[in-house]
Amino acid sequence: MGVSGFAYISPSTKEETLTVLSEAGEKGRIVAGSTNVLPDIRARKIAGCILVDISHLRELKGIEIAGDTVTIGSLTTISELLQSAVIAKEAGVLWQACRCFADPLVRNRATIGGNIANASPAADGVVPLLALEATVNVESKARGKRAIPLDEFFTGPGKSVLEPGELITSVSFAKTSAMKSAFIKFGLRKAMAISLASIGMVVGFNGDTIARVSIALGALAPTPVRARETEKYLAGKKIDDEIIARASELIKTEVNPISDVRASRDYRQHLTGVLFRRAIEAALA
Amino acid sequence: MELNVIGKGLPKVDAWAKVKGKTVYADDFSLPGMLYAKVLRSKYPAARILSIDTSRAKQLPGVHAVLTAKDVPNNNLRAKFGQSTDVGAQFEGLYRVLAEEKVRFLGEPVALVAAESLQIAEEALDLIEVTYEPLPGVFDPVEALKPGAYPVGENESNVVSRFKIRKGDIDAGFAAADVIVENTYHVPFVDHAYLEPESGVAWLDEDGVINIRVSTQVIEHFRTVAEVLGLPQNRVRVIGTWLGGGFGGKEDITVESFLALLVWKTGRPVKLTYTREESLLAHSKRHPFLMKYKTGATKDGRIIALEAELIADAGAYTYLTPWVLLYATVNAAGPYDIPNVKVDSVAVLTNNPFTSANRGFGAIQPNVAYESQVDELARVLGMDPLTIRQKNCLRQGASLATGFTFDRYVALPEVAEKAWQALGPAKESQDKRIRIGRGLAIGMMSYGRLTFLHDSSRSYVKLELDGSAVIRCGVPDLGGGQAQALCQIVAEELGIPIEKIKIYISDTALTPLAGTTTATRQLYMSGNATLKAAREIKERLLTKASTMLNVRKAYLKIENEKIVSLVEPGNFVSLKDVIAQCSSEGIELFCEAQFNAPFTDIPASELITGQTHPDFTFGAYAVEVAVDLETGVVEVQKVVACYDVGKALNVLNVEGQLEGGAIYCLGYALMEELVVDQGRLKTPSFSEYLIPTAADVPDVETILVESGSGLGPYGAKGVGEPACNSIAPAILNAIRDAVGVRITSLPATPEKIVFAMQKKQ
């Protein structure tokens, strides 16, 4: 299938990228690993735009630690995250998510920035980042630098607050090495599956009571969401079977899944409770 | 008989080239000056075509042809679908090249374009203006059967065909039964999902012959293509490529007619390759079936009555539906000896994707139902799954409900027992959320085509002066080792190493026609034809050597490129010398032989009796599953396949067929479904249409029984299609065993299982 009707630009620095993007305006379309862009072109969901290929920009790659903060360059691939000792230690929830992302071939190309910008409610990179209370760092000629909390980033399936001309440069979050984490993906097969439901959880304990918990859910609402009510319910509680049972009922009221060809709304709702129980048990283990 | 090459585990002759990416598949081939074709497809499942305006598309620079039904010399054929004998009207159907007047399914080809590049061809498609008047359509076969239903076609009834089987007295049978189990089963549309989508390149050669190099299971379609163009049959040549999978999806014509029309119109070479999405949308599918079953048994576990009503969705066109339905009908009662049987089947046109051949060809759909029924009976009766099957299954001397009697070994009790026992001691799950369950299913499936099709195959074998050999046989190789098997036969018979044999396959101009690579027939048919040719040459060599060595023919054997005296091993002559002698004396060192399958008459009515197939292969699957009580996820942990293969010509290859068959229908059991809603495909890509990945597939243990009772060379039976029978019901039975619910509609998704468990509580 041919890629006709597209212009292609490959800027050599971040600065040049920002200039190109600002000139291209609405027509500009960033290309990173192209694992979403190419299928979209083939399916004719994208047409007639200027492809701005950033895949070789070194400035946007890599993982850095400054004090308590971990910053991941937007072009970092899922494979690189998986191979990173820093991610394994400081962001266990993200590392676990990377393990069930697509398959090794796709992981070698797919970037974290692309996963965020694509704004899928099922994005496996986004759900753990949401549980990590991450911030998306973006830049543009028009608005300069913006730091957008991830939970304010998405506005609907495939939609975000990102404006034309804006480039995601990195995503950052606080280390969680002192906390427990769990990520569970539920797909209809063991690899290369789109999440039917997913959960990412980061829990801080104070003795045997929960000091802090953040829970993010994927594919259960128009965007990845936090389970705020359940988090509130759990905060300060000592975990036992009764609490888990109640929380797993409560969390089902926080989701608003769709029915589609993959599964019904009822089943996705049912899974929410199951995945919650399994995630908290895994975090405790 | 001592065998040197047959029965070993030899790597395939074509394997290395494939692994290294050197095989030139259909789409890998190009010619100078070649144009690219695209197909414009209907946007509606049912509509009247009011007008087609191709003028803008034709004006686009780089476009060489835009064709619609008007441009096709013979657009509507009564097709016999690759069959050379006259099979009677009930087994023929309409083959329409491009839609005219009415479109019958979404994705139906409406127009063709050939252009300088793929991009231009795609742009041209956008410029073709078709005005449609949408029509209501009918999408449910049960609705389509009702009087006054929307007519899918023009003049023909929505009913494609009906068959029935009657044996004994069904009412008396149920009256005498102590237990009766009744269920309705449903199996969905599924795709073949081969690696290689439909593809070919065609050109007009200097002699004015249209050459079509195409990925096909049936090179004999050259005849239909000639008819479409109004050309003599000898002006169309089909060259089959090595296939990237067929599974029945390349049994019907795919791109051939389109290519030929465009070549004829433009005089230029043309390539057409479907995208994956096109392949999913618009080529044939496996028939969905609705299957109502009632099975009755006595207290002691004897099955005495079976009643089945089968309704198959033929989709928008007939294609091989009558044949598939006939297979389903003959298989409906399963491989059981039941005194009272009543089967009624019907296949119905709808405005859904058309359905045709798919590995298992109508045998595997009822297999899901009858093996579920037997399992339920066993539960009601408190019998174990093996005992009930051994008690009721067919044995040598017993007959099918059609009256066809098995005069050869029937391995069912043996394969069932071996598969079931290979699961080993049962284990409990350590995890309280997981339940382990086991299931067994047996099955039969024919090899060789329907006997009234009067099937035959031809093969040519020739010795070169240097002692190497050539085989020419028009067999398409789907990746199943079809070519390799013929090489092994010649190597065995003529005592030459397999490396010294060159095989030419799949070319209507140069290789003797061997018939289709379908119906699990090539080893049986072309294997026998090749064996016959090789033995004829062997006979001539031995005769000559007999005079050269002065030893009687009966005391000679041919081995390691020598002809040796059995009594005096030091007394031998090299094959090369015998060949040289024959050659100088004008003794023919080649032979073209034909093998004919048993012939029967075409069924004269809906009632099916007597022999319909040459023979059957019997097999069993035993599986162990772990079911997650909370999510409903089924993990298949163990799979054992036990088959009587007659004789394994190549052990590696037979194992490969069984493993592949297991995986093919493991997907059928657990995840595959083309969801079609009001004629619209809701699973248009591999993102929604899920097939198992390597991570989803357990090891498959294979147990080969070699009874030597097959009709193929050396007593071999066919395994290609039988291999995928029985695994789906074995999985359903294992789920039933694990969590107590009977899933009656495929695929057994986690969702269905969870909600079935909740409902039961």
Ligand SMILES: Cc1cc2nc3c(=O)[nH]c(=O)nc-3n(C[C@H](O)[C@H](O)[C@H](O)COP(=O)(O)OP(=O)(O)OC[C@H]3O[C@@H](n4cnc5c(N)ncnc54)[C@H](O)[C@@H]3O)c2cc1C
């Ligand atoms: C076979 C297959 C399997 C997949 N499996 C999974 C899976 O298991 N889980 C999952 O979550 N996803 C999966 N995906 C989707 C995809 O791989 C991910 O969303 C991936 O992270 C996208 O990254 P990319 O670099 O390829 O993005 P691209 O395709 O290059 O871009 C995606 C979108 O993001 C925009 N974009 C990219 N980078 C930036 C940036 N720095 N700033 C602003 N906008 C940007 C692009 O303009 C585009 O709109 C799969 C895709 C395929 C093809």
